[in-house]
Amino acid sequence: MVQQRLGLAHASVATSTRNRMHFDITTAMMVTSLLTFCVGASLAFASSRYPPALRSAMRVWIGGLFLQTLPLFAVAVLGTSPGAGAIIVLNTVYALAYAEMGRALHLFTGQRHHGSLSMLLVGAVALISILFTYAWPQPGWRVALTEIPIAALQFMVARSILRQPRALRPADYLTGGLFLACTVIAVSRGIVEFLGPTLIAPDLRVAMASIVFVFSAILPTIGTIGFMLMCSDHLSDDLSRLAMIDPLTGVYNRRTLVGLAEKAIGDAQRDGTSFSLLAIDVDHFKSINDDYGHDTGDEALCGVVTLMRDALRADHVLSRIGGEEFAILLPGSGEAEACLTAERVRRHVANSPLSINGYTLGLRVSIGVATFGAAVPDLSSLLRAADRALYAAKRAGRDRTMVMSRFACAPECVSPLDPQKG
Ligand SMILES: Nc1nc2c(ncn2[C@@H]2O[C@H](COP(=O)(O)OP(=O)(O)OP(=O)(O)O)[C@@H](O)[C@H]2O)c(=O)[nH]1
Incomplete structure (x- = not known):
């Protein structure tokens, strides 16, 4: 999954043919996965001081964050071609991470969570990965089609942030905007892969792969910073409200x-x-x-x-x-x-x-x-x-x-x- 999702195969092609990407992918993945893990651990540590309603949303988010580290770590350890079985598992874990982040956001905003729809999309990622790995081995189709449910999961996260019942703050725009950008990138990547090498210039495919790599690497960290800022806004709103209200009668x-x-x-x-x-x-x-x-x-x-x-x-x-x-x-x-x-x-x-x-x-x-x-x-x-x-x-x-x-x-x-x- 990570190989395909992040376009690592293409990134390494670019490295060897055009000399555009000057980084060692496995090292970059190791650093990113460790950074993501540390961010998750810090958040887990900090969450114990938050009120219970916020804490439960934070815990689900942390679960999603840890799930996101697995595919990144797998590439760092297994290399850019982790094997067919690993690709299927990592694809599914990657989708599950977004599903969990969506659940966290719904808990946070108090909106209704479409849990069965999320699980359906995760199942679709697994099914597409299995079909296009074993039944009909077509890596290009596999990438193109898995991007659809992944983009839908990312869009659900962005939507739950940007359609909150309260007035939006800069942290909401940052986090929601980031997930929206990921949705657009996932859809674009799906289209590029769907059209294939005969219709899409190699430069464009490489550029797309690079963008996907960069976004996949920064999303967990920046998204989590955005989520924590949203939690802080929530907390300061609660404190301001408490400072205005008589605790016994609520007036x-x-x-x-x-x-x-x-x-x-x-x-x-x-x-x-x-x-x-x-x-x-x-x-x-x-x-x-x-x-x-x-x-x-x-x-x-x-x-x-x-x-x-x-x-x-x-x-x-x-x-x-x-x-x-x-x-x-x-x-x-x-x-x-x-x-x-x-x-x-x-x-x-x-x-x-x-x-x-x-x-x-x-x-x-x-x-x-x-x-x-x-x-x-x-x-x-x-x-x-x-x-x-x-x-x-x-x-x-x-x-x-x-x-x-x-x-x-x-x-x-x-x-x-x-x-x-x-
Ligand atoms: N249960 C409870 N009692 C309170 C609270 N705040 C004030 N009181 C009580 O309210 C009573 C007010 O008594 P007073 O000021 O003598 O007035 P009053 O008995 O209402 O008599 P008048 O105002 O002259 O009609 C006191 O016994 C306070 O202890 C509270 O938050 N809870």
Whole structure:
């Protein structure tokens, strides 16, 4: 396989007739296979520090990488004519390496893996190799036809990288582009071999063989560097996401809310629009912990988040800004609309008892509303205004919404505590 796939026979012809390729192929193969092996071993060592989801994709990739070293090593040891049986085995191993790399990429991107199609293509490589070695010994046809399933396997790898659901990064373009280039080269080589020496000039065949050799030698290493960069991007995305999110409830944390509120202020100033902020605190939450335990308290906080989400629109931004304190950013909402939203949230929480660890918990929330505008012209005054309204709601008896009106210097009550209205 390697002899044919890498065009080694042609490369050596070129060396002897035209003096174009000045390298010792077996040494080059030995160096490449050792380099590939070392890259795989380093990746195996590094992978133990990655999170489990990434680690499983890395392990499959490493398997593919080690498989790729075998044909390279075989040529280094057995020479450029490893024999018919070895060609069939090495062809199949080479195809299997790409199938494994494709599986790794599908695990990495979370896309559906067409495992049976990959195995079918690997089987096709084996079958073609056997047929054109024993039944009908035609090396040219063997090379031309094995390139088709190999190109398909390489294309599947490139496709899974370049059609990921997330935005593509330079590492994705590098790795996907490399596999795409290999696909094009495999197809071109198949065509050149299919047309044969009578139609294709010897120079072109030699050039093609050289390109195949160079790409086959660099693909494992460069492809693996690209894959590792993709893993690093994935990891840094995860870390950025974690830095934005409250680990208990999964909603944004205070830092993210502040960033989004600053952006909302910029938008409101530029477009002349308005937005509001709700400050929310769960009433008497300490008694939940005291009566039912901290674990039940944690689940109650998650339950309250779910209830609040149910009462919000998709563009409303819910965040946890303290222990049992939350805030909701309402883009485009003026004071009246913000009060309606706050009341919808409060009533939904009050009317939806939570069932946790065998207990039924009827939680209540108090809400303070503040709207960005002339009287509340920056973020700190907005947060302060929402807080003042919230604590006014607490002082007035809890389970209610208070608003810091633009027209009043004291908080106004939106909903006096009235269970009948809930
Ligand atoms: N289970 C759990 N409890 C928390 C968490 N963060 C804060 N708390 C608890 O929330 C309670 C807040 O108590 P307080 O500030 O006295 O307020 P409260 O009991 O809700 O009373 P009011 O706010 O005045 O209605 C404390 O007992 C904290 O321990 C958390 O992440 N999990």
